[in-house]
Amino acid sequence: MSEEFAGDTPAWTREHAAGLRRDDSNVAPIIYPPDERVDEDLHIWDTWLLRNRDGSIAEIDGRRIIFALTSPSDLLPGKRHDVATIRYFYSTDGENWTTGGRIFDDGALGQRQWAGSAMYDPDGDEGEVYFYYTAAGEDDAEELTYTQRLALATGGTVHTDESGLRIDGPWDHQILLTPDGDWYEREDQSRGMIYTFRDPWFFEDPQSGETYLLFEANTPVPEGAGKCDDPVWEEFNGSIGIAHSPTGDPTEFELRPPLLDAVCVNQELERPHFVVRDGTYYLFISSHVHTFAPGLEGYDALYGFVADDLRGEYEPLNGHGMVLTNPSNAPFQAYSWLVYDHGDDLLVTSFFNYYDYNRASLDDVSLLPPEEQMRRFGGTLAPTVCLGLDGDQTNIVDTLDHGHLPLPRESLPTSWWEQADREGEGEGYY
Template sequence: MSERPSLDTTAWTREHAHGIERTDDNTAPIIYPPAEKTDPDNHIWDTWLLRTPGGEIAEVNGYRVIVALSAPNDLLPGKRHDVATHRFYYSTDGRQWTPGGRVFGDTDPLGSRQWAGSAIYDPSTGAVSLYYTAAGSRGEDELSYTQRLAVAHGGSLVVDEDDGVSFEGPWTHDTLARPDGEWYEREEQSRGMIYTFRDPWYFEDPETGEAYVLFEGNTPVPEGSEACDGDPVQQEFNGSVGIARAAHDEPTACELLPPLIDGVCVNQELERPHVVYRDGTYYLFIASHKHTFAPGLDGYDALYGFAADALFGEYEPLNGSGLVLTNPANAPFQAYSWLAYGHRDEILVTSFFNYYDYDRPSLDDVGLFPEPEQFRRFGGTLAPTVRLGVDGHETWIRGTLDHGHLPTRDEELPETIDERIGRLRGGHDRDRGGYGH
């Protein structure tokens, strides 16, 4: 078993992960290409909603906004992370999204490219802070994978009756945090397949009012450690969910704290951590891949989750293993980078449409296809939104919505097939596994 790196850290154990299994409750239906893509000129993938500091989805003069990683759609999909930049899209109905362009316009953010993060809008001032991952160094001749948490502040969101929505500067870009080498592995300490210190997610604890930034990291496991029963191969799989103390009135304030969760001996990447708070329970979600699970474990490209009665835990894996939502076995990579948020009495999950018409066991095989086939099989747009039912530490799929349908705050969703059957039978049993729209 893994050694706990901190008294404040919950371990996602191999015993938990051995329980990962596809069921009707956690397996999404097959995704088919939409009639139109969100952005006809760009691939988009990791996506997040503009939120208020308190976590509500921001609605500004009837508009809501999403930010996404993007790359030109004439670029081979497998190369998109090498040039990733932030673009935004806006909508009045949560269904049709208008491309707004680059978030930072012609100005240069930190890093040679920018990866995922979060965006916060202050309704009282109109100010926007965008937290992001600065990957590499601007001007580098050869791409590096150095990562640091960054924040852009000083910008604002402007709504014009004729011109729609825009972000306006001037922006100030600052490094928010770098790994400390004690709680969070530095790049030179890494022994694993992938190094991570990224995906900053701003969160204000509704029970205390304190501000934090969650992120993805790796827990240092020194060579010769007794972690993983001394197995040096398993020790390379050391993903963690990090957290730092932030401040409401100072975007650059950041104090690293011990991780909330570590996956030492289990998984190398606990990506895009974020929290949904419901009825006194903190639901902490991550995304992860099949290939980042340690030897001896069979996981999937999937959304995983944990629940606790307080932000600092102790967390229990949802559904016993942590698995919340995954792709079907015959389309194992059809969606990725899931993001959950609360809507009325359920949780909605958005993601991006990844590789479809593709059932090989590894994404490495994508490169074996001719380039036209690589383009054809990549979705590069918003995936259908999945509806989750939640009861304590259990979750299940209630149904799905259309590609990119992110309901507005007051929007009532249609009843699912199981709800309809229950109503007609005169009962009100909890619906499970219904994919009805």
């Protein structure tokens, strides 16, 4: 093992997580349904931007592109993950989005495809897209399975004309990585409520120029290992994995030890990604209230960590890790946050999840009549949140409209808060 990857894995500890709390710096305002959804025919959730190799947002002939997991909007929301497909959407202003269609017509690996990332190479033939995704489920299984592998599709190209934008194949699909069982838990080793090996996120380190892939995983903890004071906590073993491309080839990666683990704390560290500023690494993930180990009070929230270098001693932002969460009377109104740099501030996109719903668990959604499940699911892009960042501290600065994703060079518009006098409007929402 190289010097770069030697040493113990930094940890998100129970001591850190015991300090989690809602306050004025991290609670987003109540979300109200938009006048129009991005696409009335689709449920839309986990979203990511097409980025250039250096991590900047790609802009192709004046258009920016997002990708999202989707399903038909007449499907009960709780069933959407079982049939998820990835579609792309494009915009000239970052506010109004046009549906571009499914990214893969056929040939994709897995029974369905879950979240990942996409890198645009303008120097390739016609501008090539490297599309990283989670191949969920065994390809030939008759029953629905939950095997997860990190996959890559290459060969897609972006075309624009007066009628709009399209991303065409043919795509070549390959499995990039599977868990090794030593650094990253295999499915047959899992003892927890949820098994994870997913969410590949391409990253080129601006400090070293090296090429990496981040992902969500679990740390193997054999039964009776004694890693936690309570053996039950050992089933909560989420980690943030990383793989390295020795040659810089974005199609070849080798597993490396995790960047961070949450053994004894949390089972699921979803959609890891970086923002790097002046040599400081800000690592962000999303997680759920129900994936925290017993004895800890967490939230559906965006969490973050900071270090001075890629393999540094990551410490939780704000002392405990929570950056952005939902209000107590709308605890599941948004999820799957993604952070990107915007000048002095950070912008955070997410999807509009369940509103007019304040029960303690999302499990209770299934107790509602089907028509109520449908009514209360947002299924579109949530308002964009603007975060202030000062060293290892963050705070909510403002909120933009649903799905408004400005480019870094674009000044922020008049905010949602300033467009109407909403003082007190959240009172008694339920």
